[in-house]
Amino acid sequence: MKTTLSRQIIWNFFEGKTTPMQNTLIQEWLADPNSQELYFQWLEEWERDNPQFTPNVEAAYARSLQLVQEIEPQTDDITLTEEPVVRSFVSRFRFVQWVAAACVMLVAGAYLLRNEWYYKRYETGYGEVRTIRLPDNSRVSLNAHSVLTVPRFGFGSGQREVQLTGEAEFAIQHMPDHRRFIVRTPDQLEVQVLGTEFIVYSRERGSKVVLSQGKVQLRQLRDLTAKPVIMLPGDIATLSQEGHFSLRHQQQLPTHQAWKHRRFMFENTSVAEIAYQISEHFGVNVVVSDPALSRRTLGGTFQANSAMSVLQVLADILNVQITQTKQPDPTVDRDSVPTYVLTSLPKSIP
Known part of the structure; x- marks a missing residue:
């Protein structure tokens, strides 16, 4: 089941008021990217209300390591007398170890995600x-x-x-x-x-x-x-x-400003450059089949709704045939993109 946490719990965490169990839940909750964005939003809100707070992940990480060193067992100081006392000590020591490990995991995770912080x-x-x-x-x-x-x-x-x-x-x-x-x-x-x-x-x-x-x-x-x-x-x-x-x-x-209005504007622009801009904007491959076609130039303003809509206008103006050589299949290859090949059609004889 997906873990959900309230803003108050996260704010308590910023103030050091959360329990070990809540710290574990926070760690599980932060595994979700959507939770990370919400976490940073709440952190920004808390920081605005508490301007004295300045995040220093590296220092916190160093302090956590020091904490672990301080709670390491000193076997020379332990006297094995009565069994209940030993069990009580071991239980407390294991609890402290567990808390320290949880703190280290949280701080280490924050250190690794410091760019996201x-x-x-x-x-x-x-x-x-x-x-x-x-x-x-x-x-x-x-x-x-x-x-x-x-x-x-x-x-x-x-x-x-x-x-x-x-x-x-x-x-x-x-x-x-x-x-x-x-x-x-x-x-x-x-x-x-x-x-x-x-x-x-x-x-x-x-x-x-x-x-x-x-x-x-x-x-x-x-x-x-x-x-x-x-x-x-x-x-x-x-x-x-x-x-x-x-x-x-x-x-x-x-x-250079036409893209803000979802348009392409060309002024004596080569077909090779137009193909590059379409590939760059829509994430498709546009291949010009021969050098003569790639050197042809074109001017005008075109609505950039989709790669195919722009290519179809080019095909009508330049008498070019468009062939799609690769159909993307996201279920097989998420990086698969369509490839369009532009080929000049023979001139019609009147």
Whole structure:
């Protein structure tokens, strides 16, 4: 049967008022990912009501190990006199051992899950677009297949720093003390802002920053000798997978912002690039059968409801045949994805 716990029991746990049996139930309850998210929500509520609390998992773990060492049996001090006394001592000692082991298991589990303690993840699936309001009232729109990691504690009152994998548009709330907002990407690109609107893209083939309002500063942390770069509205900065950096001024931004409205916008975009964007957004494989077709270009705005809806429009415009070569079967392979092959049809003779 699934374990359910009330908020009051968890709050008692934060205050050290729970019994050994309740600690065991809490440990079983935390095995459920949904319970973990509820646990962190209640922890944040309790921390707001008890501002003196600052979680320090490493210190707690060290204290628990010290506790176990302190309760280790000292056999030299035990005198075997009367049997009832020995049994009573052994019973108490085993109980203390059990309590210490439960504490170690709870603290060790918290230590192993410290990233989940400290950070909250916002994630979107393929084809999903999601808008998030951060504690400092900044707004983030996450594109498909993206992850934003935000500190659970002190965000807004202290340093504002997030990590992004994928693509997102940020509308940053300006703070009275001009506190910076920092976005970091896996390829060690750092974006620093005060109050502005911009898009950050960071995937396998590199990173990109599109600035629509305000001013941002970029740094390449894997090259500490490189000078910071200041971007102005209309600028687009790119960092390739190989580490090549470029900055373009006075660019047309709508094509980079269309995904917020669940659309694709192309301007003389190659079929190869369109195929890549469809694969990236919907989590499918799109294969262009020949080089001549991959070099053809296309312009226009297309509604991005599904991979097949976009591909069908391309097929009608470019006289292309779409063949699905792999049917996904989630019951057999959860990672199985459909593959679409684009092939040029022969021109009809009038």
